[in-house]
Amino acid sequence: MTVAVENFEVNPELNTSLLANAFKKSSRLQIPDFLSQSAAKSILECLKTLDWRLVLNENGKHFDIHPAQIDALGPTKTNLIINAAKQRRHSQFQYLYKNYPIADMVSSGNLSEDVLIRLYETFNSEAVLRFLNQVTCADAEFCDMQATNFQAGHFLNHHDDGVIGKNRKFAYVYSLTPEWTAELGGQLEFFDSNRKMTDAFVPAFNTLSIFSVPVMHQVSPVIEDTQKERISITGWFRTHNSLS
Numbered sequence: 001m002t003v004a005v006e007n008f009e010v011n012p013e014l015n016t017s018l019l020a021n022a023f024k025k026s027s028r029l030q031i032p033d034f035l036s037q038s039a040a041k042s043i044l045e046c047l048k049t050l051d052w053r054l055v056l057n058e059n060g061k062h063f064d065i066h067p068a069q070i071d072a073l074g075p076t077k078t079n080l081i082i083n084a085a086k087q088r089r090h091s092q093f094q095y096l097y098k099n100y101p102i103a104d105m106v107s108s109g110n111l112s113e114d115v116l117i118r119l120y121e122t123f124n125s126e127a128v129l130r131f132l133n134q135v136t137c138a139d140a141e142f143c144d145m146q147a148t149n150f151q152a153g154h155f156l157n158h159h160d161d162g163v164i165g166k167n168r169k170f171a172y173v174y175s176l177t178p179e180w181t182a183e184l185g186g187q188l189e190f191f192d193s194n195r196k197m198t199d200a201f202v203p204a205f206n207t208l209s210i211f212s213v214p215v216m217h218q219v220s221p222v223i224e225d226t227q228k229e230r231i232s233i234t235g236w237f238r239t240h241n242s243l244s
């Protein structure tokens with residue numbers, strides 16, 4: 001028997017029209033206290049237990065390295081791969097971080113963590129879709145979802161999130177890292193068409209960042225000298241119809 005899990009509740013004190021006005025000004029917004037503190041804490045605790053994969057690119061190819069593969073490679077080879085990716089950051093589009101593909105795991109029936117199933121259902125619920133569509137003036141029908149973990153030296157270079165056929169209406173980053181500061185790096189930075197930085201979002205616990213796409217942005221490198229992890233749930237709110 002499957003027991004239906006109840007969705008998390010979006011903070012009832014959020015004022016939709018105030019948030020919509022703020023979003024209209026810059027097509028991006030940070031919404032603090034998105035879920036309850038206890039929900040956010042339970043999600044973070046669950047994320048800390050995941051088997052994160054190391055993701056990076058080389059010569060236009062995406063690599064997804066599972067913990068067992070990292071063990072098989074051993075620390076010397078793994079560090080060579082990581083350091084080479086860090087070097088390539090200066091000359092080409094490059095990324096290096098850890099992830100866990102929540103939406104893919106849901107689709108394949110392999111997600112076993114109730115808290116994450118609940119989170120995925122919550123973000124795809126009528127209540128959240130209606131709320132975020134009102135704030136962004138969009139017509140999104142669903143969202144995809146991955147968890148990301150940026151550790152010391154990890155980054156995601158400039159890109160605009162525009163992918164033909166994906167029908168992305170706006171991107172979201174639900175931050176779960178407590179006590180993050182700008183000095184740690186890992187900021188979500190936005191750029192204009194001249195590559196001038198126009199805005200930077202510092203991750204904050206239980207805060208949902210949303211922004212219209214395409215727009216040029218990056219996650220700046222996390223400093224090398226930290227044990228802290230920048231943990232988030234991210235993805236895009238999308239439509240099914242490829243013509244819209």
Ligand SMILES: O=C(O)CCC(=O)C(=O)O
Pocket residue numbers: 148156161173187188217218219232234
């Ligand atoms: O984690 C973030 O702040 C943004 C992530 C992002 O830009 C992406 O996954 O495309």
Ligand SMILES: [Fe+2]
Pocket residue numbers: 159160161171217
């Ligand atoms: Fe992005």
